[in-house]
Amino acid sequence: MIHDRQTQETVGELRADTAGCEGVVHFNNAGASLPPRSVVDRMVRHLHRESEIGGYEAADEVSGELDAVRGDLAALVGADREEIAITDSATRSWLSVFTAVPWTEGDRILTAAPEYSSNLIAMLDLARRRGVRVEQVPSTPGGEMDVEALRTLLDDDVRMVAVTHAPTNGGLVQPVERIGAVVAGSPALYLVDACQTAGQVPLDLHRIGADALSGTGRKYLRAPRGTGFLAVLRAVLDTLAPAHLDLTSATLDGDRVRPRADAQRFELFERSVAAVLGLGEAVRYYRGVGLDWVHDYVTALAAHLRAELDRIPAVTVTDQGVHRSGIVTFRAETVTASTLASRLRERGINVTVSRPPSTPWDTRHPDLDDLVRASVHYYNTPGEVARLCSEVTALC
Ligand SMILES: Cc1ncc(COP(=O)(O)O)c(C=O)c1O
Numbered sequence: 001m002i003h004d005r006q007t008q009e010t011v012g013e014l015r016a017d018t019a020g021c022e023g024v025v026h027f028n029n030a031g032a033s034l035p036p037r038s039v040v041d042r043m044v045r046h047l048h049r050e051s052e053i054g055g056y057e058a059a060d061e062v063s064g065e066l067d068a069v070r071g072d073l074a075a076l077v078g079a080d081r082e083e084i085a086i087t088d089s090a091t092r093s094w095l096s097v098f099t100a101v102p103w104t105e106g107d108r109i110l111t112a113a114p115e116y117s118s119n120l121i122a123m124l125d126l127a128r129r130r131g132v133r134v135e136q137v138p139s140t141p142g143g144e145m146d147v148e149a150l151r152t153l154l155d156d157d158v159r160m161v162a163v164t165h166a167p168t169n170g171g172l173v174q175p176v177e178r179i180g181a182v183v184a185g186s187p188a189l190y191l192v193d194a195c196q197t198a199g200q201v202p203l204d205l206h207r208i209g210a211d212a213l214s215g216t217g218r219k220y221l222r223a224p225r226g227t228g229f230l231a232v233l234r235a236v237l238d239t240l241a242p243a244h245l246d247l248t249s250a251t252l253d254g255d256r257v258r259p260r261a262d263a264q265r266f267e268l269f270e271r272s273v274a275a276v277l278g279l280g281e282a283v284r285y286y287r288g289v290g291l292d293w294v295h296d297y298v299t300a301l302a303a304h305l306r307a308e309l310d311r312i313p314a315v316t317v318t319d320q321g322v323h324r325s326g327i328v329t330f331r332a333e334t335v336t337a338s339t340l341a342s343r344l345r346e347r348g349i350n351v352t353v354s355r356p357p358s359t360p361w362d363t364r365h366p367d368l369d370d371l372v373r374a375s376v377h378y379y380n381t382p383g384e385v386a387r388l389c390s391e392v393t394a395l396c
Contacts, residue, residue, distance in 0.1 A: 143320030180209025
């Protein structure tokens with residue numbers, strides 16, 4: 001697919017929409033991707049408007065457009081608009097749900113080996129303060145959560161199953177739908193961290209069977225930094241009591257606090273309106289490009305990159321998983337990951353270093369040291385892959 005002429009023309013057009021493609025080979029899309037021009041323009045226009053007429057007045061002018069962002073996000077994840085909260089990061093979204101659960105001592109939380117560190121920090125901190133137990137579900141030899149093991153671990157004490165859809169440290173994509181089918185037979189809340197998949201893998205809250213799903217803007221969605229979103233099934237909203245409420249997320253009935261009935265109970269009044277408009281534009285742009293096409297292209301280009309890296313004698317690709325994402329990780333025998341990443345940066349190629357503390361429970365530690373992470377997007381090309389591999393060969 002990646003080499004056919006029609007695809008290359010499409011990618012050429014998408015690159016022309018992306019100012020950053022002119023100056024850099026950007027393989028740090030799992031960190032923050034390059035936004036399309038239209039996203040930047042939308043934000044800058046709004047910032048000008050704020051400076052010309054005032055922040056509240058400028059927000060009033062775009063109230064309809066702001067409202068539409070919620071609908072666009074809902075369509076993106078197969079939710080209703082009442083089930084969407086707009087936040088400023090994936091972690092904020094995830095924590096909003098996690099801290100809203102009425103935990104009791106003895107509750108169990110089941111999670112997977114490559115769970116993201118910030119999520120684990122919240123779980124283990126809760127374990128220390130409230131006496132809940134955090135347990136790792138065993139993985140298959142391929143690195144996925146073992147769904148049969150999950151089935152045997154589930155009982156009425158399991159209050160939450162929390163899974164990162166695509167971990168930060170490699171190409172693994174968890175079988176979130178199969179996990180969801182198993183969790184569905186239990187009283188547990190199923191929370192999916194879709195931070196690395198939103199924008200590269202088509203998402204559907206109902207197909208996954210998730211009760212809640214968190215995501216960020218700046219990664220594969222190509223939205224501005226400081227944006228995120230949360231989808232929460234209407235059926236569980238009332239069971240979640242947000243830890244932080246204000247005059248947007250709740251009302252006062254005398255002295256009685258009433259959280260909003262919809263997912264806006266997880267929002268606060270203040271936000272960057274320009275960033276939210278940018279997020280909306282990024283979601284519309286992505287849907288315009290085509291969710292399935294993006295997934296197919298990113299998957300194929302990442303597979304191509306892995307195959308090319310495999311040809312370099314000093315390099316070992318470390319990705320796991322039956323289904324793999326656009327995140328490619330590798331190590332070189334002759335040079336450290338951070339040296340390789342900084343040498344590549346000097347040559348105009350952005351990659352990053354994935355370090356063990358970002359996935360502390362990954363069972364491949366301590367053998368898994370710092371890795372080079374090259375994460376591809378649909379504006380990357382086979383030519384850029386060739387350039388990366390030729391520089392890596394020269395540096396190893
Ligand atoms: C899997 C995963 N979850 C959550 C996060 C945190 O996202 P944010 O920085 O938007 O809170 C990251 C960030 O890299 C991530 O890779």
